[in-house]
Amino acid sequence: MMEKDEMLEIEAKRREWEEKCYKDWLKKTKAKDEGFESLSGIELKAIYDPSDVAHTDFLRDIGYPGEFPFTRGVYPNMYRGRLWTMRMFSGFGTAEDTNKRWKMLLREGETGLSTAFDFPTLMGLDSDDPLADGEVGKVGVAVDTLKDFEILFDGIPLDKISTSFTINPPAGIILAMYTAIADMQGVPREEIRGTIQNDMLKEFHAQNTLVLPPEPSVKIIVDIFEWGVENVPKFNLISISGYHIREAGSTAVQELAFTIADGMAYVEAAIERGIDIDKLAPQLSFFFNSHNDFFEEVAKFRAARRMWAKIMRDIYGAKNPRSWWMKFHVQTAGCSLTAQQPLNNIIRTTIQALAAVLGGCQSLHTNSFDEAWALPSEEAVRVALRTQQIIAYESGVTSVVDPLGGSWYVEWLTNKMEELAWKYIEQIKKMGGGSMLRGVLKGIENGFFVKEISNAAAKYQREVEEGKRFIVGVNKFTIEEELKIPILKVDPEVQRRQIERLRKIKAERDNSSVKEALDWIKSAAENNENIMPAVFEAVKNYATVGEIIGTLKKVHGTYRKPIIV
Amino acid sequence: MNVDEIVNGIFSKNRRALARAITYVENELPGSKEILKAIHSRTGRAHVIGLTGFPGVGKSTIMSKLTEEFRKRGKMVGIVAVDPGSPFTGGALLGDRLRMEGFDANKQLWVDPGVFFRSMSSRGRAGGLAAKTGDVVKILDAYGFDIIFVETVGAGQGEVDIVKVADTVVVILMPEVGDDIQLSKAGILEIADIFVVNKADLEGVEKTVRWLRSMVMMSEEVVQTLSTLTHADEARVLSGEIFKVSNHWVPPIHTTIADRGVGISELADSIEKHYEYQRKSGGLLKRRSSRAKIELEEIILGEIKNLIKKKFNYTEILKEIVENKKDPYTVAEEIISKLCYER
C-alpha cells in the first residue's frame, strides 16, 4: 500500500508522538489510557494510522464496490442508484388488522413489506391449540391457512411489492402460501420477490423457535432450496441471521462468526444434495443486527461481505461473481431499547441505522421507541420510518459509496473483526472434522453456541451492574418518570375470531384432499424425499400450519433442548 | 405449616406438606428432627435407585425414560436430583438437567401427579450427594412413592455416596467417554449393581461393553461364580438373566439409546430383578443395616460434637494443642471421660 521507507518513517514518528506528546498529555491531564474497548471487548488504541493497516493491500482487501471482495458494497454505485429497501417489520392481530397496517405503511413511503407472525404460527401451532392460548395475534399476525394469506395480501400486488417473512419451522408452508397467492393474482412465479427467514440453525443457537431436531430441520431447508431455485428464482430462500444471536447477548464478533458458520453449513448441505451453487447463491441473503457501537458495526458489515465473497469463491468454488455477493438486511438492536426514558430510543436507533447504511445494507428495519413496552403504536412506527427517510434524504451520506472506507481505524477494525471471526470458524470446522455442516450440528449438540452466547450476555450484564458500562437512563442520568406512551393493544377478541375462522375453513374445505396431501407429506418425509411439492398441495387445499408441522413432527420427532444457563 | 401439619400432611399425601418437609430437613430448620422421627416407622418400603455417571452420558434422559416406564407399570415415582452448589456463595442452579426445554419435552413428567421431582444443591459437598439427600429419600419413602430415583451431581469423580442411600446403583457410561484409567479411578465401577452404556448408536459401543465385561469378570466374586458356569451361561450372565447362579449378583451390562427409548424397558426389568434378588438373598437387609449403622454413627457423632461445643471452650482447648501444651489424644480422652462420667 505504501513505500517501505515511508512506513518506517510513520512508525518512527508514531513512537515519538506516543512517548513525547501523548504520554505527556496524559500525565498532565491525569487521563486514563486503558479500559477503552469496543462493545465486543476489542481493545482500542487512542489513534490509528497507516502503520495499523500496513499489511492491508488496497486492491486485494478493499478495492472497489461491485467487485471482489465487495468490502465496499455489492453494487458499484450503491445508494446513488437505489436506496436500501425500507422494510418495517410489522404484523398483529388477524390478517385484516395487519393488511390495514401494511397499507398505511405503504402510503407513508415504505418500499417493502415485512411480516411479523404470532408465536403459535412461528411454532407451527394452530390458533386453537391449547398451547396457543393467550398468544394468538399478540406479537404478530395469526396465520392458520391460505385463507389468512388471501386476506393479508388483499389489494397488495405481488408483482410490485416484495415481502419478507420472519418465519422458520413453517417457512416452506409460508413460501407455498405466497406462491399460491401469486398464482391467484395471475403473477408469474418467476416474478415474485421476497424473503423467508428459513434459518433454523440460529434458532438452536439463540432464538429458540424449537420444533424439529436439527438434522431434519436442515434437510427441510435444503428441500426448500431445491424447490425454490426451480419455482421462485427471484425469491430469497433463506435469510441467514445473526440478528437473534446478537439479541441473545453475543458480541459482534460472535454474531459475525456464527452467522457465517451457519451460512457455510447451509451451502455445504445444499452441495451435498447436488444443488448447483451458482444457481442457489443469488437466492441466499443475510440478516444482521446493528447495535450501539457505531464503528464496530460498520466494520462488522464490511468484514462480513469480504468474508462471504472469499468463502463462496475460494472455498465453495462459485464461478459467477453474482454468487459472491452478500446481500443483507439489518434491524437496529431491539435489545438496546430501554423502557426508561423511551424517547431516547429514537436516538439510539438513529445511530444504529446510520451504521447499517454506512455498512452498505440492502434493506433496513428501524425499531420503534416504545418497543420495550409493547408492540409499536402507529406514531412510533412512523417516527422509526422517518428516521430512515431522514438519513436517506437529508443527511447526505448516500451520495458517496463506502464513505468510511480508507479510515485507518475502520479498516483496522474491519480486519480485526474478520480475523477474530475466522478463529471461531476454524474452531467450528475442527469440531466437525473439516465439515462446517457437521461442526455447526456438533456445536448445537454439545451446547457450544449457547454457552458462548450466554457467557457473553452475562459478562455484559455484569459490566452494566458494576457500572463499567453505561446505559443512559438506566444506570446513568436516571430520572423518576411517569410514563405516558400510547400503546397498541391487540383486541382480545382476536383469538376467538381467529379460531372461529379456522373452524369454518376446516368445515368447508375438502377434507379428503387435505388428508391425501398430509399423507403425501408424511411419506415424502419418511422416504427422505423433497416435501415441498406435497406441502404446496396441502396449502392449496387449506391444510393448516399445525396439521402440516404436526405431520412432520410425527416423522421426525420434536426437539428437546438441554437447558444451559 | 407447623411440624404436626407437615407430618400429618405427609401421611395423607398432601403434596405441599411433602415439599415443605423436604425444605425443613434440607435446611435443618427447627422441627426437622421431629419430622424425621415421626415418619421413620413408615420408611423402608420404597425401592431406591441411584443413578450415577460422568457428565453428558445421559443420566437425566435415562431417568426420565425410566420414570415413564415405571409409571406405565403403575408405580409412583419420586425423584431427587442433586446439582452442584457453590461452597462459597451457597447459590446453585438446580434441576436444569432433567427438565429439558421445548414444548413437547417431558410432558408426562411435568404434570403427572404420580411423579414428584425435587432438586437439591450439594452445597459444596463432595461425594455426589447433598448432606441431607438420605433424609429427603426417607420423606419420599414415607409419603408412599414406590420408586425413588436419586441422581448424583455427575461430576464424574468419587461419587460413591450413592451406595449409602440406594438399594440399586445404576452406573451409566457411554462409548468413548473417558479412558479406562479415568473410569477406574473414578471409583464408580465398584459400586455398580447394573451398568448401562447409553448412546449405543455411537461408534465404539462394542469396545466399551467389552471392556466393562472384562472389568466385571475380573472381580473376585464373579471369578468364583463363573468357575461354576459353562460357556453357554455366559451370555445369560451378561444380560443379567442369571443372577441366582450362586450367592452373587453379576452386574449386567445394558446398552440403551435413551432419547429414543431403546433398551429402557429391559433396563427397568433388570432394576426390578436386582431388587428381587436383593430381597431374597438378604442383600437388601445387609445393605440397609450397614446404612443404618453409618447413619446412627453420624447422628451420634453429630450429637457429641454439639454437646462438646456446648460444654467446653473449644477455642481455649485448641489453643493449648497448637501451643503444644497438650496433645490431642489426651484432650480427647479427657473430654470423653468428662462427657461420660460427669453430669
Added chain:
Amino acid sequence: MEEKKIRVVLAKVGLDGHDRGVKVLARFLRDAGFEVIYTGLHRTPQEVARAAVDEDADVVGISLHSGAHMTLVPKTIQYIKEYGGKPEEMLILVGGIIPNDDIPKLKELGVDEIFIPGTPISTIIEYIRENLKKKKGSINER
C-alpha cells in the same frame, strides 16, 4: 442450623423464546447465594405451577415477552393453588415487556412486582431479600 436458602423458580411461560434476560438473572441469583430452579423454555402454566409447589419455591419468577401475560400469569397462580401451593406466601414476580396499563391489573391478580427490561439485577435481588420476610404466614416471615 444452616441458614434457610432462598429457593427461586424461574420460568419462561408460553411460546416466546427470548431467554437472555431470564438466564442472566438465573446466574446472578445463583451468585447472590440463591438456589435457582430454571425450568427452561416453552412451559405451560401447569408445569410452572407444579415445579413451584414441588420445589417449595419462595419466589416464582415468570418471564415473558409474548404479550400473553394477562392469560398465562393468572393461570399459573391459579394452578399453584390447585396443586396445593399457597401463592400468597410466595413472591410472584413477572419480568418482560409488560405495558404500563397491565401492571396494576397483574398486581391485583396476585403478582407482587413487575420488572421491565433494563431493571438492574441488583434491584431485583434487593427486592427479593426485602420483601420475602414480609410474607405473612410464610416460612420466610421474620
